[in-house]
Amino acid sequence: MSEVKKIATRESYGNALVALGEKHDNVVVLDADLAAATKTGTFKKAFPDRHIDCGIAECNMVGIAAGMATTGKVPFVSTFAMFAAGRAFEQVRNSVGYPHLNVKIGATHAGISVGEDGATHQCNEDIALMRSIPGMVIVNPSDDIEAKAAVEAAYEHVGPVYLRFGRLAAPVINSNPDYKFELGKGVTLREGKDLTIIATGLCVSASLEAAEKLAAEGIDAKVINIHTIKPLDEELVVAAAKETGKVVTVEEHSIIGGLGSAVAECLGEKAPTPMLRIGVKDVFGESGPAVKLLEKYGLDAQGIYESIKAFA
Known part of the structure; x- marks a missing residue:
């Protein structure tokens, strides 16, 4: 490979x-x-x-x-x-x-x-x-x-x-020839029926890896890439929540005020759904190698997989 x-x-x-x-x-x-x-x-x-x-x-x-x-x-x-x-x-x-x-x-x-x-x-x-x-x-x-x-x-x-x-x-994960970018429109990267992972930025590729790990455990995860956080693709978010019944957001940002908050606000008003926000908790970062920091804060594929498995 x-x-x-x-x-x-x-x-x-x-x-x-x-x-x-x-x-x-x-x-x-x-x-x-x-x-x-x-x-x-x-x-x-x-x-x-x-x-x-x-x-x-x-x-x-x-x-x-x-x-x-x-x-x-x-x-x-x-x-x-x-x-x-x-x-x-x-x-x-x-x-x-x-x-x-x-x-x-x-x-x-x-x-x-x-x-x-x-x-x-x-x-x-x-x-x-x-x-x-x-x-x-x-x-x-x-x-x-x-x-x-x-x-x-x-x-x-x-x-x-x-x-x-x-x-x-x-x-690089968007190399497929039919990839299309449109402001305000999310991209479904993987279909699934058990839960939806909504990720953004650096965490999208790690979320795809985590979904493969979950599949090996019998958990079928839909993965959505939300590149535009504002305006949020509310139609896609609500449809996915209704389809799978559980939603997980993943972001290299505080869970306060970012993608997780945007999705929670949307679903709270339009389709209340059990939800998990994965991101930086209510803490500051620290100095260290980037890859090690992502691991420590649970934002690598393994960390995302473990958090979702416990939630699912």
């Missing part, structure tokens, strides 16, 4: 920006002294006149992007998730969200898989923060193919978009 190709979605982001820049002259990229890490350096090399390094001043960078958006430019603001959603929250809310400007936020290094950078840089709260901003679209792609499609879709969408990317290389 051949080795599964792995690419970090931050790499995909940098490559997608170049492709976008080649097609659209109004694309501009702003970075906060992290072009090498966020991979916007590839765009800077291709289009130096359309790349602005704002220095370590993320709040100011968002303000600059807001101003550029009023002139017809489509700015992609790029920095770590901790700084994009955390440090610059007020500016994103008031300067981008409130006037509903056409600014795209490329947030890299999200979640505990940032690894050795530790708790201060492991943003497990960004989806919760961005969900609270009216009109903000939130996309958390699962692999290279989906990340590139998400960047293109973000450009086509008129209004603010938060794009979440990771540092750790992720397996």
